[in-house]
Amino acid sequence: MTTRENEFDDHERELWEAYDRYLADLGPHGQLLSEALDPGANPNDYNTKFGFKATPPRIDWALKAQQDALDNLRKSSGPDANLNGVVIGVEKYQW
Structure with missing residues (x-):
């Protein structure tokens, strides 16, 4: 046992x-x-x-990158595209 x-x-x-x-x-x-x-x-x-x-307002740059990518995906996929469940990650990079 x-x-x-x-x-x-x-x-x-x-x-x-x-x-x-x-x-x-x-x-x-x-x-x-x-x-x-x-x-x-x-x-x-x-x-x-x-x-x-x-x-004062601040910009969350990681969130902005994620939301911009989702906006671009919506535009490129067309108005009838079903984007339910789409998750867009964000990666930090160095210049």
């Missing part, structure tokens, strides 16, 4: 669970939803303890 050892101990499992909870609370803007949705963050209420402001 074979007995398997646990892959993670209790402490490691607790860390993974905490990380999962953190990720589940993370909004698309990188802020915790529990804070972003808190009425105490209302910028129109001057009695609040905290708020949020947008950062």
Whole structure:
């Protein structure tokens, strides 16, 4: 009979669970939803303890390369092409 050892101990499992909870609370803007949705963050209420402001726009060059490649593929494939499931990778290169 074979007995398997646990892959993670209790402490490691607790860390993974905490990380999962953190990720589940993370909004698309990188802020915790529990804070972003808190009425105490209302910028129109001057009695609040905290708020949020947008950062200046930046360009994600890897994402731009990926989106440009998908745009080019759409143009070259025609308007009726089914591109569902198409994944375009991005590779970093040196000059």
